Amino acid sequence: MARTPPVVRSIKELRKTVQGWRRRGKTVALVPTMGALHAGHLSLIELARKNAGRVVVSIFVNPTQFGPNEDFDAYPRTEPRDLELLTRAKADLLYAPSVHTMYPDEFATRVDVLGLTARLEGASRPQHFAGVTTVVAKLFMQSLPDMAVFGEKDYQQLLVVKRMVRDLDFPIRIIAGPTLRESDGLAMSSRNAYLTPTERAVAPRLNAVLQDVARELSARRPINEAVYLGRDWLEGAGLRVDYLEVRDAETLSPLDGYITSPARLLAAVFLGRVRLIDNVPILPAHG
Numbered sequence: 704m705a706r707t708p709p710v711v712r713s714i715k716e717l718r719k720t721v722q723g724w725r726r727r728g729k730t731v732a733l734v735p736t737m738g739a740l741h742a743g744h745l746s747l748i749e750l751a752r753k754n755a756g757r758v759v760v761s762i763f764v765n766p767t768q769f770g771p772n773e774d775f776d777a778y779p780r781t782e783p784r785d786l787e788l789l790t791r792a793k794a795d796l797l798y799a800p801s802v803h804t805m806y807p808d809e810f811a812t813r814v815d816v817l818g819l820t821a822r823l824e825g826a827s828r829p830q831h832f833a834g835v836t837t838v839v840a841k842l843f844m845q846s847l848p849d850m851a852v853f854g855e856k857d858y859q860q861l862l863v864v865k866r867m868v869r870d871l872d873f874p875i876r877i878i879a880g881p882t883l884r885e886s887d888g889l890a891m892s893s894r895n896a897y898l899t900p901t902e903r904a905v906a907p908r909l910n911a912v913l914q915d916v917a918r919e920l921s922a923r924r925p926i927n928e929a930v931y932l933g934r935d936w937l938e939g940a941g942l943r944v945d946y947l948e949v950r951d952a953e954t955l956s957p958l959d960g961y962i963t964s965p966a967r968l969l970a971a972v973f974l975g976r977v978r979l980i981d982n983v984p985i986l987p988a989h990g
């Protein structure tokens with residue numbers, strides 16, 4: 704029988720536990736989440752377990768990364784079920800602080816990565832990444848892990864966190880986990896729970912179109928043409944395009960012409976009131 708991990712809500716207790724592990728020579732991985740756990744999160748925990756002796760999972764629905772008209776209040780909060788999943792996934796500790804622990808009265812500091820956060824998600828969701836980097840910096844300082852695991856599902860977030868870690872000299876290794884998908888290709892997401900059955904049936908078109916566009920690009924179709932086609936396919940399927948862009952896989956700089964180096968195709972679409980994001984690699988054509 705797997706052991707239910709202890710649930711810790713204070714910074715002091717978190718640090719005490721992590722320090723105890725360290726004294727016994729264990730390395731520590733942090734997996735930050737907002738809860739409503741699914742198999743995608745669990746795959747990151749498995750990756751953490753392969754790389755570290757102890758795994759801390761944090762669950763914190765971070766108010767500062769939600770815009771005023773976004774779903775902070777509606778965001779699913781399912782801690783008892785999450786704890787069951789964490790038990791099965793053999794996490795060593797659940798850190799679930801309150802909003803007041805993370806943002807005490809008179810909290811006044813913001814960690815903000817510039818440039819990389821201006822486009823894509825950042826253009827549609829101003830302040831979002833500053834909220835993410837501020838809370839991730841706090842989680843890092845609170846838990847002092849050797850490494851932290853993030854999903855490629857949120858590809859821009861992964862690069863922004865890596866940039867912050869380099870710029871602020873956090874001695875923490877960032878490990879990227881691949882996107883886990885439903886059998887029809889839909890990227891797993893806590894927000895998929897918002898989809899009506901009709902929307903759920905259409906949602907896999909997002910990944911299908913991304914795969915098709917990536918294939919066109921690898922077969923030397925010019926970027927502007929392929930993106931134009933992709934927009935058409937998405938809108939034709941009933942997905943309203945927020946953005947569909949081809950970017951350098953490392954810097955997220957815009958690209959034009961043909962794919963000649965590793966690139967990423969990233970998209971956000973609205974399906975009814977639900978906003979879905981996804982991304983896929985684009986391999987340069989050979990020859």
Ligand code: AMP
Pocket residue numbers: 735736737738742743744746747852853854855856857880881882883884890891892893
């Ligand atoms: P969230 O709870 O949505 O903030 O996500 C927590 C972490 O899980 C982030 O690093 C996400 O990128 C990652 N994640 C979310 N969905 C998936 C997925 N389908 N596959 C792999 N990782 C994911």
